[in-house]
Amino acid sequence: MIVNDKNIPSRPAPASTRGIAGWLRENLFSTPGNSVLTFMGLAFLVWAIPPIFQWAVLQADFIGVNKEACTSEGACWVFVSARFQQFMYGFYPDTELWRVNIFFAQMTAVLVWVLWDKMPRRTWGGVWFLTGFPLTSFILLHGGFLGLETVETHKWGGLMLTLVLSLVGMVIALPIGILLALGRRSDMPAVSSFCTVFIEIWRGVPLITILFMASVMLPLFIPGDIELDKLARAMIGISLFEAALIAEVIRGGLQAMPKGQYEAADAMGLSYWQGMRLIIMPQVLKISIPGIVNTFVQLFKDTSLVLIIGLFDLLAVMQAGITDVNWPNISIEAFVFTGFVFWAFCFGMSRYSVALERKLDTGHKS
Known part of the structure; x- marks a missing residue:
């Protein structure tokens, strides 16, 4: 019997599984059903993209200061350029x-x-x-x-106001949400009951109602010598609302942790807060990244609701612009531009979260 004691060199993968052809076969034409869906998608793109591109680019007007500059049948991006400063x-x-x-x-x-x-x-x-x-x-x-x-803050608006509200809400909501999640799982009945009631009340009420109540009723609960403007009230309402949502995301991560992790922290002689800071919370935050980012994306979009209390964020400024009699029939261009700005920021947050998940991945995949 002859035994080969030499390593056989690895052979290259079949040509049908490599390169562009392999990617197409694996992702778009792996089954007859997927092939049909791929052709249907391509047919839709061929039907939809050319007229959209023609309207948005080829026949569009970009330069001018008023509606009279829009002489073609395409999009009137002059509206965006003329009011860009107000949008920002x-x-x-x-x-x-x-x-x-x-x-x-x-x-x-x-x-x-x-x-x-x-x-x-x-x-x-x-x-x-x-x-x-x-x-x-x-x-x-x-x-x-x-x-x-x-x-004064009533002069703030546009994208600047949207970013201010979003950043403040994110920075304040995350630590408060973590504390609320820990408090809800606490063994102390008073702490657990308080956190549970707080979370259920705040996340069970629409944000638009919270903003209205913060604007009208919050001044009644603070000393008379302290004056909070509308922006500060909106920040408080948004931050507490998002903190309740973050708390539930973190609580889900805490419940997903194996009991052995808590026992390991106790076996090492760590206190409750040391165990949470060094062992539990790093893992909880890692597995909670999708939920946290989803909440932040929702927060960024929900800032448009501050119009109810008289603050003009990007969307509100745009809506005020399309009501101008000097810019008739301009709503499509305005909504497309505003939607693209919101999409760009939300997509950026989403892609960063994906990159962060890959970086922190330790092989626990479903």
Whole structure:
């Protein structure tokens, strides 16, 4: 009997499973049913894309200052270019727009510093994001300090207001949501009951109702010498509402943790908070990333509801623009532009969460 003691070199994969042909076969033409669906999808794209592209690009008008500049049969993007400043800054004074631009630049730099894993000293970036960035942003946008002119919050609007509400809501809601989730699972009946009641009440009421109540009733529960403007009331309402949603996401992650992880923390002699900080919560946050990001995406879109209390975010500014008699029949272009802006931010958050999941993946896949 002859035994081969040499390694046989690996053979290349069949040509039908490699390259573009292999990808098409695996993803689009793996079965007869998938092949039919693929051809139907291609037929729909061939039917739909050319006229849309022709309307949005080939026959569109891009340059001008008023509706008279739109002379073709395509989209009138002149509306977007003419009101772009209002879409971005709301009713912020023209002479002070440089302050908003610095806010945008600082926000971008800080987010890159915190979220990009190749940046040095990311911990310091996180500390600045939670402390220095909110303070400097408030000084820049509101003024009243260092010789800056005061700009009341009712003049804030557009994309700037949307980002302010979203960032504040995300930063405040996550830690409060974690504490609420831990409190709901607490062995102390008083703490568990309080957190349960809080979560069920806040997440069971529509956000639009919470914003209205925050605007009307919140001043009744604070001392008379403290004055909260509409923006501060909206921030409080949005943050507490999202915290209740985050709490349920985190509670789901806590319940998914094997009991052995808690026992391991106890066996190492760790206190409750040490075990949560070092062993439990890192794993819970990792498996809860999809739910957390989904809640943040919902928060970003829900900021458009602040119109109910008289604040004009990006969507509200757009809706005010299409009611202008000088811009008739412009609603399609306005909604397409606004929808694209919201989609771009939400898609960016979604893709970052996917990248973060891959980075933190430890092989626990369903």
